[in-house]
Amino acid sequence: MGSGIEVNDSSTTNNEKIQLSYNMKLALATGGIMGSFLLYGILQERLMVVPYKNADGSEEYFTDSTFLVLSNRVFAALMAIVIVLKRGESLKNVAPLHKYVGVALSNFCATWCQYEALKYVNFPTQTLGKCGKMLPVMLVGTFISGKKYGLKDYSIALTITTGCMIFFLTGKISNNESSNTSYGIILMALYMFFDSFTSTFQEKMFKGYTMSTYDQMIYVNGCSSIISVFILILNGRLFPAIEFISTHNGVFFDSTMLSASAALGQMVIYYTIKEFGALVFSTIMVTRQMVSIILSTLIYLHPLSNTQWIGALLVFGTLYYKSIEDSKKKHGGHSHGGSNAATTTTPSNNNNSNNTEK
Numbered sequence: 001m002g003s004g005i006e007v008n009d010s011s012t013t014n015n016e017k018i019q020l021s022y023n024m025k026l027a028l029a030t031g032g033i034m035g036s037f038l039l040y041g042i043l044q045e046r047l048m049v050v051p052y053k054n055a056d057g058s059e060e061y062f063t064d065s066t067f068l069v070l071s072n073r074v075f076a077a078l079m080a081i082v083i084v085l086k087r088g089e090s091l092k093n094v095a096p097l098h099k100y101v102g103v104a105l106s107n108f109c110a111t112w113c114q115y116e117a118l119k120y121v122n123f124p125t126q127t128l129g130k131c132g133k134m135l136p137v138m139l140v141g142t143f144i145s146g147k148k149y150g151l152k153d154y155s156i157a158l159t160i161t162t163g164c165m166i167f168f169l170t171g172k173i174s175n176n177e178s179s180n181t182s183y184g185i186i187l188m189a190l191y192m193f194f195d196s197f198t199s200t201f202q203e204k205m206f207k208g209y210t211m212s213t214y215d216q217m218i219y220v221n222g223c224s225s226i227i228s229v230f231i232l233i234l235n236g237r238l239f240p241a242i243e244f245i246s247t248h249n250g251v252f253f254d255s256t257m258l259s260a261s262a263a264l265g266q267m268v269i270y271y272t273i274k275e276f277g278a279l280v281f282s283t284i285m286v287t288r289q290m291v292s293i294i295l296s297t298l299i300y301l302h303p304l305s306n307t308q309w310i311g312a313l314l315v316f317g318t319l320y321y322k323s324i325e326d327s328k329k330k331h332g333g334h335s336h337g338g339s340n341a342a343t344t345t346t347p348s349n350n351n352n353s354n355n356t357e358k
Contacts, residue, residue, distance in 0.1 A: 026280070029272040033284050034291065036265035041123065041292040043258040045300055048118040049175050052248040060244070062251055065115035067241040068258065069108055070228035073221040075259035076266060080217035083267075093219050094211040103201045103216070104223035110194035111224075113187045118175070120184025123296040124304060124312075125173040127289055129185075131315050132164040133192040140196040152325070159318045166311030171304055213270050282326070286319045 047068065051059035084091055093100065117126055135157040141147040167173075174181045202216065232238035245251045272281045293312060296302055304312075 025275060029268060029276065030284050032268035033265060033272060033281075034288050036261045036268060037285075037288050038292055038295060040258060040261040040265060041127070042295065042299065043254050043261065044115070045118060045123045045296060047251070047254050047258065048115060049123075049300070052251050054248050060248065062244060062248070063119075064232075064237050064241040064244070065112050066228050066231050066235075066237065067245075068115055068255060069111050070225055070232065071255050072111070072259045072262050073108075073224040073228060075256075076263045077218055077221035077225060079263045079267070080214045080221065084214050084218065089212070089214070091218065094215050095205055095209045095219075097219070097223075099205055100216070100219040100223050103198060103205065104220045104227060106194045106197040106201060107220060108224045108227045110191050110198055113191035113194065117184045117187035117191065120175065120180050120187065121173050122175050122302045123300065124293040124302055124308075125168065125184070126188060127293055127296075128164055128167050128312055128315060129188040130191070130195075131289060131319065132161050133195055135161055136192045136196040137199055140193075140200050144197075144200050156318055156322050156325075160315050163311045163314030163318065166314065167308045168311075170307035170311065172302075217266070283320070283323045286316055286323065290316050 047062055048065075049061075051061050053059055081091065114126065114130070117129075121129075138147075138149050138153065138157055142149070168185065174184070202220075205211065205216065229238065232241065245255065269281065272284065290312075297304055
């Protein structure tokens with residue numbers, strides 16, 4: 001009898017240790033995503049909307065979005081190469097190079113539109129606008145990959161889109177009085193369009209080839225870097241951007257930290273999805289986006305109207321509801337079979353693995 005009590009105590013202790021380990025890992029993953037991407041959001045807005053001082057004390061704005069894309073992609077590719085070498089894996093590309101170029105091109109266009117939009121709309125608008133990409137992802141998935149979605153999926157997507165429209169139409173969304181907000185909204189729409197293609201192309205590559213996430217990181221980011229350099233040379237902005245960074249205090253530090261936080265966030269995303277699944281990751285990211293908006297309104301003084309807060313809460317509330325529904329579907333989905341399970345897809349509103357700018 002005494003022996004039975006000892007086994008019970010040992011089992012309880014082991015369960016507590018396992019639970020503690022799980023909670024600790026989850027706390028670290030949450031802190032890693034929140035910390036890296038909150039820093040990323042603050043630095044992104046700092047670089048695009050706050051002027052920098054040069055040697056004579058005058059202030060100028062950094063305007064080269066393409067150079068920021070280049071910086072981010074080079075940093076991420078180098079980090080992936082270091083990890084692959086440390087793991088003793090091959091650096092050889094798994095898929096044909098032209099496959100990576102297609103993903104890299106849409107990825108570059110999406111990121112450029114995101115940075116460029118901050119010149120015309122404020123950060124809360126940009127962040128909330130990115131939450132509305134679920135509908136474009138569904139449309140692209142339907143036409144490109146032949147996916148099918150249910151009525152509930154379309155209802156959720158339309159509710160999120162409605163919340164975004166309430167936010168856009170009921171308060172100030174520009175960075176300053178002279179900003180062309182219409183152009184900013186167009187850039188955000190283009191971001192969602194290109195990002196939808198990036199997600200779809202990446203998914204097709206993962207299904208078509210047996211490849212690691214680091215393989216895509218190296219070659220997609222590498223191709224995106226080449227595209228960025230080509231465009232900078234073509235429009236004559238490569239050396240002016242380098243000169244601006246060298247003559248204005250703080251730009252080099254901010255852009256380097258921006259790239260480092262994006263690359264670190266990418267690593268934590270992979271870890272979180274692997275350890276806890278996409279549903280936990282989705283919940284963390286929704287929370288991060290909400291906190292990002294609050295921080296931006298406090299740090300950069302973006303006043304939001306009461307109706308805008310209602311629109312934001314509608315978007316985030318719907319995203320949380322979607323996470324809960326996805327969780328129920330995942331736990332109950334193993335008992336379902338037939339063609340419906342094979343053809344019906346639940347759309348993801350997450351940022352894809354290679355586009356961490358969210």
